[in-house]
Amino acid sequence: MLRALWAKSVPRHLALPPRGSVLLWAPWLFCFGAAAYFYPAFEPPVLLAWLIAAAALAALILVRGQDGAAAALLGFALALLLAFAGGWGVAQWQARLHAAPVLDEQSRVYKGEGVVLAVDKERARRARYVVAPVRLGRLDKTRLPERIRLSAYPGDAAPGQSVRFTAALQAPSPAGFAGGYDFARAAWFARLGGTGYAYGHLHPVAGKHGDAISTGFRLAHMRRSLAHRIETRVGGQKGAVAAALVTGDRSAIAGETAEDLRAAGLAHMLAISGLHMGLVAGLVFAASAMILAAIPGFGSRYDSRKPAAVLGLLVASGYLLLSGASAPTQRAFVMIAIAFMAVLFNRRALSLRTVSLAALAVALMAPQHVVSPGFQMSFAAALALIAFYEWAGSRGRLMPALDFNSPLAVLASTSAVLRTLALTSLIAGLATAPFAAFYFHRTAVYGLAANVAAMPVFTFIVMPSLLAGTLLDGLGAGAPFYALAGWGLDIIMAIAHAIAHMPGAVVRSAAAPAPALAIIAAGLLLLSLLRQGWRLAGLPLLAIGAGIWAWSAHPDGILRRDGGALRIMVAGKARVIGFGAMPRYQLEQFAQTLGLPPEIVITPRKAPALVPCDQSGCTVRLADGRLAVLNRQIGTLAEDCRLADLVLTLQSPAPRNRVNCAPAQLISPPARSRRPALLYLNGCTLVQVQAPRTRPWDLARRQHGAARIARVHAFSARR
Secondary structure, three states: OHHHHHHHHOOOOOOOOOOOHHHHHHHHHHHHHHHHHHOOOOOOOOOHHHHHHHHHHHHHHHHHOOOOHHHHHHHHHHHHHHHHHHHHHHHHHHHHHOOOOOOOOOOEEEEEEEEEEEEEEEOOOOEEEEEEEEEEOOOOHHHOOOEEEEEEOOOOOOOOOEEEEEEEEEOOOOOOOOOOOOHHHHHHHOOEEEEEEEOOOOEEOOOOOOOOOOHHHHHHHHHHHHHHHHHHHHOHHHHHHHHHHHHOOOOOOOHHHHHHHHHOOOHHHOOOOHHHHHHHHHHHHHHHHHHHHHOOOOOOOOOOHHHHHHHHHHHHHHHHHHOOOOHHHHHHHHHHHHHHHHHHOOOOOOOHHHHHHHHHHHHHHOHHHHHOHHHHHHHHHHHHHHHHHHHHHOOOOOOOOOOOOOHHHHHHHHHHHHHHHHHHHHHHHHHHHHHHHHHHOEEEOOHHHHHHHHHHHHHHHHHHHHHHHHHHHHHOOOHHHHHHHHHHHHHHHHHHHHHHOOOOOEEEOOOOOHHHHHHHHHHHHHHHHOOHHHHHHHHHHHHHHHHHHHHOOOOOEEEOOOEEEEEEEEOOEEEEEEEEOOOHHHHHHHHHHOOOOHHHEEOOOOHHHOOOEEOOEEEEEOOOOOEEEEEOOHHHHHHHHHHOOEEEEOOOOOHHHHOOOOOOOEEOOOOOOOOOEEEEOOOOOEEEEOOOOOOHHHHHHHHHHHHHHHHHHHHHHHO
């Protein structure tokens, strides 16, 4: 009876999913399921995803033996539901699998020892060290974090060395407000149980815990020495960029250089991803295939592409290890490996199905990467490019055959190549623009022009030269190639600097709710994966996501027990002022979510120079024209409430202090709550207390602190 009702409800004109559609669509539903696990503030029930998956699998088994359009469509829908629940369940399982001890929320000073695992970032004055501690003060072994991250002086230690230190450490910080960067979640999956800074230097300890250098430490030493060698050979900031392209070490890149590349839309060059891995492995594959094909007796009898694919895969593996195997590099390696495996098994190397399988492989290994901008942007660009060129290729040749027999033919061929590069950059830029705006709150307006000008130099000069220079450096023949790469990088950096300083080079965008990005991503999937006219079904989803983004409300302030932030107007321009103990980096994050540049923030120390302030507080003007006071002294509340439309205080006023203030006029942190509140002040006053977060990475840093407080109370009771 149910099958009959289903058959009547299915429109007869609805086409059946083609053979192989499950392999094309299920990986993306798996990714959506993994992403769905990470976004709620609460932890979903442990068995819910697996129960849904089991029910979908049981129904799929029952439907599989049935014939007809209704059964085929129902089976397809059940397979997608199974993939969605599987992604959710795998992400939740991985979150529990990464459970490790986390320090208390409150910063404490520890004397400890440990082994340096990596030098995460190194600047002129400070460096960040990832350390595996073997002792932290009087902490029990069961509460010892697997890893901590310390800020200390550069050059104190190298990977593999044992060190002794005194440091102020605390649990990784969660998002300071809804929509902010959740470092606690990223640290949870990196098994990073504490962060802080060292007092003085890290002191190497001989004959201790980690002096037996492992393979991983040898690779880290090799990376650092190669990066320093490339920086020295190429020289200057171009040497720092060259080292980042080969080893992934971006520590020597100056802030001005990185900002120019970001503003010009060329920052993707700095992260070793599919572009770099594809160029290196592709160059090796193409060169070795041509050489093998030219060997008499081999090229005519065997397919030279298959041994070339094996060699390309080996080179890609070496590049993965040499570059530090970061998350973007791992994604790129998986895509390249699947493409080369397709060559070995006589399948298309680049197709929508291979990209889908690559996304599934990455999501299975590390589902936390699904909610990272690198994953979403790289696969969005790959999907859009392959889908477009498949569609365009079925309608004729996009680029005419190249002809270099006459000057006019050379000019026409060059123009065709540039048009193709411009079209490729345009499609990739349009596909990744929503994700860049969502995560980075900025769009490079002239990114297309910058990529058209810089990518030929990067593709045909810089990367081949760096590849040859790295391979020949051990023989003492790498200098000419490093010089050629440096010349190409000079051109790229000049292009980036010129475009970054053009008027209106960067357009900033305010934050959007996560469902808006999910709807836009679903629309892009429909545009890429559906066939013929069905692709247009993705356009309404893009419009709906953009509408939600445009009409979403944005807070005017944050209020916490220890500090807050407020959007104000100073000399007719919007700025963000901080008060209390609000860290500068969180003020900058809040400004970016409002679509404002981070440099406009006003820290409490700089406030007296820009707004009227005295010992009792600061007086500011809100965006709607109202006057507000950031109160510091409870005793002056009565006077502040007489003069201002709104008064904000971090303290908890007693009833006798509230009598001269209207209920909606005085804003203070919610009583008996440590959760932050968002302030909406556009013509009215709305205080929205954030829901309690119950994710594993949020609970872990609070459990030890609560246990310690309970022990103190128990000890006091005994006394």
